[in-house]
Amino acid sequence: MFSLYILILISLLVAAGAFGLYIWAVKTGQFEDLEETKYQVFDEDDEVPPGSHHGTKTK
Amino acid sequence: MQKGSHFYCDHCSKLTPEKKLTKTPVNGLERHFCCPGCELSFKILKQVGYDDFYNLQRKELGLSEERGAVILSEEEQIRMDSLYSEFVQGSGAIKLVYLKIEKIHCAACVFANEEIIRKLPGVLEFNINPGTHRSKIRWDNRLITLADILNTIANIGYYAYPFHPSKAKPTLDAETKDLTMRLGASALISMNVMLLAIGLYAGYFQGIDPQVRSFLQWINMIMTIPGVFFAGKPILQGAWYNIKTRNPGMDLLIAIGTLSAFFLSVWHVITGVGETYFDTANMLIFFILLGRYVESKAKQKILKETDKYDDYRVDTVTKIQDGIRINSGIDDVGKGDILEFYPGDILPVDGVIIEGTSAFDESVLTGESIPRQKNVGDQVISGSRNLNETFKMQVTSVGDGTIFSKVLELIEDSQLSKSPISRLVDKVSARFIYLILLFAAGSFFLWYVTSGMAVAFPIAISVLVIACPCALGIATPMAILVGTGESLKRGILIKNGEVLEELVKVDQVVFDKTGTLTTGIMKLIELHELAEKHVPEGLYSALAHAETEVYHPVARAIRTHFFATTGKYEPYSDFESHSGKGITFKTLNHSVAAGNVKLMEDFQIDFSGNLNLIKKIAESGHVPVLVSVDGELISILEIADEIRPEAKETLKKLAELKIPVKILSGDRKENVSQLAKALGLTQEQVQGELSPEEKADEIRKLIDSGKTVMMIGDGVNDAPALSLAQVGISMGEGSQISLDSSGVVLLNNSLPSVLKSIYFARITYGKIRQNLFWALVYNVVMIPLGALGVLIPVYAALAMSLSSISVVLNSLFLRRTVSSTLRRMGY
Numbered sequence: 001m002f003s004l005y006i007l008i009l010i011s012l013l014v015a016a017g018a019f020g021l022y023i024w025a026v027k028t029g030q031f032e033d034l035e036e037t038k039y040q041v042f043d044e045d046d047e048v049p050p051g052s053h054h055g056t057k058t059k
Numbered sequence: 060m061q062k063g064s065h066f067y068c069d070h071c072s073k074l075t076p077e078k079k080l081t082k083t084p085v086n087g088l089e090r091h092f093c094c095p096g097c098e099l100s101f102k103i104l105k106q107v108g109y110d111d112f113y114n115l116q117r118k119e120l121g122l123s124e125e126r127g128a129v130i131l132s133e134e135e136q137i138r139m140d141s142l143y144s145e146f147v148q149g150s151g152a153i154k155l156v157y158l159k160i161e162k163i164h165c166a167a168c169v170f171a172n173e174e175i176i177r178k179l180p181g182v183l184e185f186n187i188n189p190g191t192h193r194s195k196i197r198w199d200n201r202l203i204t205l206a207d208i209l210n211t212i213a214n215i216g217y218y219a220y221p222f223h224p225s226k227a228k229p230t231l232d233a234e235t236k237d238l239t240m241r242l243g244a245s246a247l248i249s250m251n252v253m254l255l256a257i258g259l260y261a262g263y264f265q266g267i268d269p270q271v272r273s274f275l276q277w278i279n280m281i282m283t284i285p286g287v288f289f290a291g292k293p294i295l296q297g298a299w300y301n302i303k304t305r306n307p308g309m310d311l312l313i314a315i316g317t318l319s320a321f322f323l324s325v326w327h328v329i330t331g332v333g334e335t336y337f338d339t340a341n342m343l344i345f346f347i348l349l350g351r352y353v354e355s356k357a358k359q360k361i362l363k364e365t366d367k368y369d370d371y372r373v374d375t376v377t378k379i380q381d382g383i384r385i386n387s388g389i390d391d392v393g394k395g396d397i398l399e400f401y402p403g404d405i406l407p408v409d410g411v412i413i414e415g416t417s418a419f420d421e422s423v424l425t426g427e428s429i430p431r432q433k434n435v436g437d438q439v440i441s442g443s444r445n446l447n448e449t450f451k452m453q454v455t456s457v458g459d460g461t462i463f464s465k466v467l468e469l470i471e472d473s474q475l476s477k478s479p480i481s482r483l484v485d486k487v488s489a490r491f492i493y494l495i496l497l498f499a500a501g502s503f504f505l506w507y508v509t510s511g512m513a514v515a516f517p518i519a520i521s522v523l524v525i526a527c528p529c530a531l532g533i534a535t536p537m538a539i540l541v542g543t544g545e546s547l548k549r550g551i552l553i554k555n556g557e558v559l560e561e562l563v564k565v566d567q568v569v570f571d572k573t574g575t576l577t578t579g580i581m582k583l584i585e586l587h588e589l590a591e592k593h594v595p596e597g598l599y600s601a602l603a604h605a606e607t608e609v610y611h612p613v614a615r616a617i618r619t620h621f622f623a624t625t626g627k628y629e630p631y632s633d634f635e636s637h638s639g640k641g642i643t644f645k646t647l648n649h650s651v652a653a654g655n656v657k658l659m660e661d662f663q664i665d666f667s668g669n670l671n672l673i674k675k676i677a678e679s680g681h682v683p684v685l686v687s688v689d690g691e692l693i694s695i696l697e698i699a700d701e702i703r704p705e706a707k708e709t710l711k712k713l714a715e716l717k718i719p720v721k722i723l724s725g726d727r728k729e730n731v732s733q734l735a736k737a738l739g740l741t742q743e744q745v746q747g748e749l750s751p752e753e754k755a756d757e758i759r760k761l762i763d764s765g766k767t768v769m770m771i772g773d774g775v776n777d778a779p780a781l782s783l784a785q786v787g788i789s790m791g792e793g794s795q796i797s798l799d800s801s802g803v804v805l806l807n808n809s810l811p812s813v814l815k816s817i818y819f820a821r822i823t824y825g826k827i828r829q830n831l832f833w834a835l836v837y838n839v840v841m842i843p844l845g846a847l848g849v850l851i852p853v854y855a856a857l858a859m860s861l862s863s864i865s866v867v868l869n870s871l872f873l874r875r876t877v878s879s880t881l882r883r884m885g886y
Contacts (some may be wrong), residue, residue, distance in 0.1 A: 001271065008278060012251070019247050026240045 147205065148459070153183065155197045156205060161218045161234070163192045168217070168297070170485040171306035175215055179203055188536070194219075216300030235355050238293075242348045245290035249341040252279050252286065256338040263334070276328045276335050283337040287321050291344040307492040309527040315496075316523040316852065317343050323516065334513065336520075342853045343524060350860035354533065357867045358540070371423055371442050371463065373407035376400075379451065389457075396454045400445045408457045409441050415450030419443045424466060424550075424806045442466075469552055469804065479557060480535055480827065488528040495526040495842075502846040517852050521845035525855040530837060530862040534830035537870035542823030545877045550807030551816050558802035561785040562820030564767040568713055568813075569758065569780075571772035572724035572734060575790050576810075577700040581616035584681070585697040587672060594693055597629040601646035602653060602686070604628035609636055613682055616698045617653070637661070641684070653686045653696075666692050678729060705810045707738055712814050712884070720744060721761075723754045723780070755779040771813055788813055818880055826873050830866050837862040 025031065148155045163169060169187045172194075176185045181202025187194040196208065212219040255275045262272055288295070294317070297310030320336040320343070327333035378387040379397040389407050392398065397413065400406060418430040421443040430446050433439060439452055441463035458464065499522040506515035535556075543553050553559055570576050588594065603621035606614040607628075622628065633645040640661065641654010652662050656673065659666050664687045666673065672695060676683040681699040685692055713720055722745040724731045731747035746757065754772075758780045761768045770777070770784035781787030787801040790808055805812045841858055844850050850858065 001268070004271065005274065008255075008274075012278070012282075015247060015251055019244065022243045022247070023240060026236060026243065029236075031239050032236070 152200045153197060154200050154205070155195065158194045158196055158209075158212075158219045160187060160192050160194055160212065161220075163187065163217060168300075168308060170489050171215060171304045171308075172212065172217060174306075175304070176208060176211065179208065179211060182208065215304045216296075235352075238348065238352050238355060241290045241293065242345070242352050245286060245341065245345040245348055248282050248286035248290065249338070249345045252282050252338050252341050255279050256335075259335070269331075273328075273331065276337075279335060279337040280325060280328050283321060283324075283340055286337075286341045287317055287344065290348065291317060294344065294347060306489060307496070308489075309492075309529045309532075312492065312495060312523045312527050313343060313347055316520040319516075320520055320852070336517070336852075339517070339520065339852045343520075343856045346853075346856035346860040350529070350863040353864045354537075354867050357537075357871060371405055373405050376407060392454060392457055394454055394457060397451055398454060399449065399451050401449050402445055402447050404445045406439055406441050406443050406445065406452075407461075407463075408454050409461050409463075410439055410452035410454045412437050412439060412450055412452050415448055417448035417450045418446040420446055424463065466552065466804075466806065469554060470547065479560060480831075484531055484535055484831070488531050491526075491528050491531075495523065498526065498842070498846070499523045506848065514848065518846065518848045520852040521848075521850050521855040522842065524852060525841045525845040525850065525859055526838060527859050528834070528838065529859070530834035530866045531831065533863060534834050534866050535827050537867055538823055538826040538830055538873060541870045541873045542819060542826065542877075545874055546816065546819040549812070549815060549881075550805065550809070551812050551819065552804040552806055553816065553819065554802045554804070558786060559820050559823060561767060561802070562769070562817055563824045565769040565786055565817060566718060567721065567761050567766040567768045568718050569721045569723055569761070569768060569770045569784065571754075571770075571777050571780075572722055572726050572731060573700060574773040575771050576706045576722065576734065576738070577702050580701065581612040581682070581698050582701050583616050583620035583696055584699050584701070587695040587697060589669065589692060589694055595647060595649055595688060597625075597647060598649070598651065598688065598693075600625040600627050601629035601631045601644070602651065605631045605634055605642055605644045605646075605651075606653075608634055609642060613684060613698055614642075617684065617696060649688050650690075651686070651688055653684060655683070656685065659685050659687065659692070662687070662690070664690055664692055668692075669695060702734065702737055703810050709810045709814055710738055710740070716814075716817070718817075721757075722746070723749055723757055725749055725751070725754075751777065751779050755783050758783045769813075769817075788816070814884075815881065818884065819877065822876055822880060823873065826870060826876070830869055833869070834862060834866060 160172065163172070172187055173185060176182055176196070179198075181199045182196065183199060184197040185194060198205070198208065209219050255278060259267070259272065259275055259279075261267070262275075291314075294310050294313050297308065298314030301308045301311040317340045320340040324335035324337050324340070327335055374389055375386055376389060376392060377384050377399045378392065379385075379399055384399060392408060398408070398410065400417075402417070412433055412435050414435065416432070416434045418432050419439060420430050421440065423442050423444075424440065438455075441461040456462075459468075499519050502522050503515050503519035506518050539556050539559065542559070546553055553562070599621040603618045603625065606618040629646060631644045631646040631651075633643075633650075635643045637643065637654060637658055640658035641652065643650065643652045643654075643658075643662070645651070652658055652664065656666065664685075666685055669692065673683045673685075676695070676697050681697050684696040684698055686694045686696065710720055720740065722731065722735065722740065724734075724745070724747050726747055728747035731745045732742055735742060735745040749757065754777060758768055758770060762783070762785070767786075768784040769786040769788065770780050771788045771790060772781055773790055777789070781789060781801050786803060788803045788805060789801040790805055790810075803816050805816075837858075841850070841855075845855055
């Protein structure tokens with residue numbers, strides 16, 4: 001029976017950790033715009049790392 | 060305060076018969092009120108120490124004062140002025156500001172705020188948009204300051220701050236974020252509590268070690284504390300303000316349900332006897348938050364569409380000063396300045412082109428994607444985009460005076476507005492809540508007597524939760540938000556909910572003629588060449604050129620026609636304009652005269668051989684222009700105001716809707732009856748030679764005969780008739796758009812929009828009725844189920860949220876209905 005107490009307490013800790021992660025996600029705005037994210041690959045204005053010629057902009 | 064058997068209401072000073080009066084002692088004095096709303100407001104004002112305003116108010120009404128009138132300290136005035144000068148509009152004593160009010164989350168909140176603030180002396184107008192929580196307030200600065208208004212709002216439990224409607228970013232964001240956080244917390248806690256609760260249920264049936272049972276209960280209790288007090292904080296807060304303002308709302312019902320489940324369970328845990336309902340408390344909060352989350356996301360989505368206007372703000376322009384181009388901030392641009400715009404530029408001000416020509420995309424205002432070509436002398440409007448050429452223009456209006464700003468303000472207002480039906484719903488649901496509290500108490504009592512606590516308690520909670528009239532509260536505002544948004548996308552601005560309701564009822568449409576059924580632009584429709592006469596080459600090109608010197612619709616018609624057909628301007632000389640008659644000039648050694656009969660008489664040119672033709676043209680309502688070369692009549696130009704191509708189709712569709720049509724015009728009777736013939740109307744349906752006042756009289760007659768009249772006219776001379784009709788629609792372009800006198804503004808100046816506005820209103824109104832119907836059915840069916848104990852509290856909460864969500868989704872479906880209806884109508 002003792003293991004039950006331990007396991008429940010551990011699960012609570014895990015849940016608390018998950019909740020912390022969730023708070024972080026909300027605070028950093030991960031849920032703000034679920035719609036736009038999928039179009040981000042088409043965004044041209046991404047910063048291009050210097051020297052990478054795949055990303056060279058053609059205008 | 061007495062007058063005969065009537066008393067003045069101590070709050071609003073309305074004279075009220077004694078038997079209708081509410082008498083309540085306040086601070087030891089007996090007070091009289093005309094309604095409970097006044098009573099509530101009076102007590103709140105008394106409590107926060109604003110009752111001095113009553114004295115001021117009485118003084119104005121010529122009643123005796125109780126104490127000296129309130130005088131604002133100079134310091135306070137200055138503080139207010141500097142702090143809010145950025146937001147407050149209006150230069151006189153009457154001020155206007157837009158407020159965003161936080162912590163509003165139901166119809167009753169809106170109701171409470173509006174009731175209390177509107178009754179403050181000096182507040183002239185106060186409307187809250189239940190969708191966006193934005194409000195517009197207009198007040199008399201001599202009677203009340205903004206600080207007082209804000210304080211009063213704070214005192215009834217809400218937080219208001221001014222914002223600039225056109226500069227504001229979507230303000231829902233912070234609230235949605237907060238809601239997301241609490242919803243997630245509630246979900247996580249509910250799941251865990253549920254999990255352990257299943258163990259407890261199993262133990263209830265199969266037996267369980269008392270020690271384990273107690274342990275599980277304790278863990279559940281600890282988890283539920285943040286579940287109720289952190290996740291459920293907005294609900295509890297709302298409930299507290301409900302109590303404070305004595306304006307019960309849905310929060311109160313949910314809070315009573317949750318808290319009683321929680322505290323009863325805590326009692327059972329501590330005493331070790333009885334079951335716990337922690338899962339119920341958590342799930343209640345979870346489902347309510349879920350419903351609100353969906354609602355707030357939906358609103359965000361709709362509001363995003365109006366956000367596009369933010370992209371049309373411009374900070375700097377190129378100004379031409381003493382022939383030099385300088386970069387200038389938009390605030391430094393004044394009326395009369397010369398600005399230069401390059402392709403791709405967005406115009407921040409209205410003006411007239413003085414040099415160059417270009418195409419303009421005005422789609423942001425009109426919804427019309429086809430660019431419009433504009434030349435020197437044409438008006439260009441703010442918010443349009445210069446597409447292909449560089450041009451110079453002279454500014455005609457800046458800042459808040461521009462068409463773009465005015466339209467933005469109207470859009471904001473239209474979203475803030477409420478329809479009479481939603482006001483009624485607000486009032487009813489506020490009363491409804493008392494009934495529910497009573498009903499829940501009643502069912503608790505009955506079940507307690509018959510079956511004991513364990514049965515009665517969950518049932519009472521179920522009733523409280525399920526009876527929540529929140530779906531009822533959002534039914535109307537949601538539909539209006541979507542409906543006005545959809546019509547706006549198509550260039551139709553419906554000013555407010557009241558207009559929307561009138562639009563549905565329209566059973567008489569009245570058109571003006573010129574500029575409404577006709578384009579208002581003169582066109583050369585026929586060139587009658589007098590066969591035996593010789594026309595010198597290049598004559599018409601020279602005529603077109605010469606007419607550029609005259610600003611007259613007829614001159615414009617001639618110029619446009621011949622420039623288009625000959626493709627060039629020929630030189631001319633010795634130009635002379637004869638006011639009201641025509642022009643004369645010389646070209647290629649010929650002397651030319653173009654004008655009316657009077658001009659010909661002046662120059663003794665013989666036109667007697669063509670009298671019949673001239674007469675015929677005049678009789679059909681068109682304008683004859685006689686052209687002579689070297690004293691000899693060579694041709695007659697027939698010029699007419701063209702009937703809009705869509706006019707006939709629109710009238711036909713109105714007939715299909717069985718809405719009778721009338722034409723009232725100031726034009727000559729022959730012209731009007733000519734138009735009626737062309738459009739297939741009977742002569743009884745048209746009236747000509749009416750002054751603006753006579754038009755208004757006609758409208759009044761129609762209204763008196765019980766009709767709901769829609770008047771479509773140009774804003775300038777039809778203004779009295781437009782503002783008299785229940786629905787006034789002004790047609791016209793640019794500055795001609797009369798924004799004030801009409802309830803519906805057609806930003807795209809197209810006649811079918813008249814028809815579309817009726818469709819929009821009917822569809823939206825139908826949706827409102829549908830929403831209200833379902834919300835009512837839900838309450839009527841579910842309350843008995845709850846009271847009979849069929850539904851456990853968790854399902855009650857789920858059902859309640861689903862009913863709100865279904866109203867939201869149903870409103871969103873409106874978009875699809877609008878598109879498909881328009882498609883079916885052939886638009």
